[in-house]
Amino acid sequence: MENANLFSPFEIKGRRLKNRIGLAPMTRMSSSADGIPRQDVLDFLVRRAKNGVSIINTEGIVTDYESAQGYPGQSRMLTQKQIDAWTPVVKAIQAEGAVAVMQMFHCGRMAWPEVNPANRVIAPSPMAVRQINPVTGTSYPIPSAMSWFDIDHVINGFVETAKGGVVAGFDGIEIQGAHGYLISQFLSSYSNQRTDRYGGSVENRYFFIHRIINAVRSAIPEDVLLFVRISDWGVADMEVSLFGSREEFQEIIGYLSNEPIDAVSVSTYDYSQKAFGTDRTMARLAREITDLPIMICGAVHDRATAEDALKDADIVLSGKSLLLNPDWVKDIRENKRLNRYKSSEAGIAYTPEPLP
Numbered sequence: 001m002e003n004a005n006l007f008s009p010f011e012i013k014g015r016r017l018k019n020r021i022g023l024a025p026m027t028r029m030s031s032s033a034d035g036i037p038r039q040d041v042l043d044f045l046v047r048r049a050k051n052g053v054s055i056i057n058t059e060g061i062v063t064d065y066e067s068a069q070g071y072p073g074q075s076r077m078l079t080q081k082q083i084d085a086w087t088p089v090v091k092a093i094q095a096e097g098a099v100a101v102m103q104m105f106h107c108g109r110m111a112w113p114e115v116n117p118a119n120r121v122i123a124p125s126p127m128a129v130r131q132i133n134p135v136t137g138t139s140y141p142i143p144s145a146m147s148w149f150d151i152d153h154v155i156n157g158f159v160e161t162a163k164g165g166v167v168a169g170f171d172g173i174e175i176q177g178a179h180g181y182l183i184s185q186f187l188s189s190y191s192n193q194r195t196d197r198y199g200g201s202v203e204n205r206y207f208f209i210h211r212i213i214n215a216v217r218s219a220i221p222e223d224v225l226l227f228v229r230i231s232d233w234g235v236a237d238m239e240v241s242l243f244g245s246r247e248e249f250q251e252i253i254g255y256l257s258n259e260p261i262d263a264v265s266v267s268t269y270d271y272s273q274k275a276f277g278t279d280r281t282m283a284r285l286a287r288e289i290t291d292l293p294i295m296i297c298g299a300v301h302d303r304a305t306a307e308d309a310l311k312d313a314d315i316v317l318s319g320k321s322l323l324l325n326p327d328w329v330k331d332i333r334e335n336k337r338l339n340r341y342k343s344s345e346a347g348i349a350y351t352p353e354p355l356p
């Protein structure tokens with residue numbers, strides 16, 4: 001029997017999602033110096049739309065040419081050529097009846113300096129990531145603490161990139177506030193040791209993303225969706241909880257709730273894990289505070305987990321299952337027995353061969 005929820009439509013600000021299943025943002029590191037992904041990487045997004053996904057998130061698009069890029073082969077949306085490359089892709093996604101959302105990304109201290117044209121590494125505070133960069137095998141650099149000039153410059157990068165996304169025709173723009181990258185470095189007292197307006201209290205640490213949200217919102221048309229992604233985990237120093245407590249996380253959700261945004265995307269390692277020593281999941285803790293639509297991601301891999309994750313959210317996102325299985329939506333619909341993919345299997349994202 002078909003689940004009414006998972007395959008029921010959902011409306012966000014006048015845009016209709018045909019079901020509750022979305023493709024999570026996934027960086028594929030396929031761009032060359034022009035900042036444009038390989039054609040087969042773009043085609044992959046269209047194929048996921050064709051195969052039933054209702055909302056397609058792009059890879060994290062790097063927001064400026066100075067300090068935003070953290071991995072080789074990331075793409076940008078700052079030149080007409082880059083916009084022209086995405087425009088037909090966005091149209092094709094929409095022609096398949098899906099909604100296209102561009103994610104915007106700044107690495108902050110999670111940097112690989114050589115890939116940034118200006119070779120500059122910046123973060124809220126001059127604290128290096130503790131672990132070794134798994135891609136280079138070397139230490140992460142000690143970042144420069146961002147000046148107020150840097151802060152304005154970075155915000156402008158988000159604004160200009162969002163404008164590029166609008167010209168390319170995207171239905172929505174997402175601000176990557178998760179996974180230990182720049183914005184989450186500001187949110188977390190672990191990596192934000194500032195004593196100015198941007199550090200200290202939760203409200204002060206939130207001020208950076210508050211400015212980004214509002215600058216982007218006023219630069220894009222009213223009907224373009226604006227999402228924020230947030231998590232309690234980061235890709236480096238994984239043992240560190242980015243938020244000090246449940247109270248801190250919920251305070252931030254409360255601030256987001258008052259912003260002119262259209263959904264919160266809660267990213268977890270496993271959606272079912274209980275958070276901050278409570279008996280509740282991250283999505284449930286978010287739901288307690290906000291009426292905004294919630295997207296949940298993390299280890300959703302079959303019909304049962306998708307339905308379970310949807311209890312505390314409006315949309316489920318999948319990364320690895322949709323990366324590795326082009327027929328995932330159909331398989332879910334047919335309630336096939338499906339395994340959870342391991343992180344090591346996600347390396348296929350970086351194959352030079354086209355994925356099915």
Ligand SMILES: Cc1cc2nc3c(=O)[nH]c(=O)nc-3n(C[C@H](O)[C@H](O)[C@H](O)COP(=O)(O)O)c2cc1C
Pocket residue numbers: 024025026027028058059060103176178179229267268269297298299300317318319320321346349
């Ligand atoms: C290859 C790969 C690239 C990713 N790149 C991004 C990214 O650019 N932005 C982002 O927010 N999350 C990124 N993620 C995280 C996924 O969006 C998702 O949160 C994570 O894979 C957990 O979901 P899953 O268990 O369904 O795979 C990436 C994950 C993978 C596997």
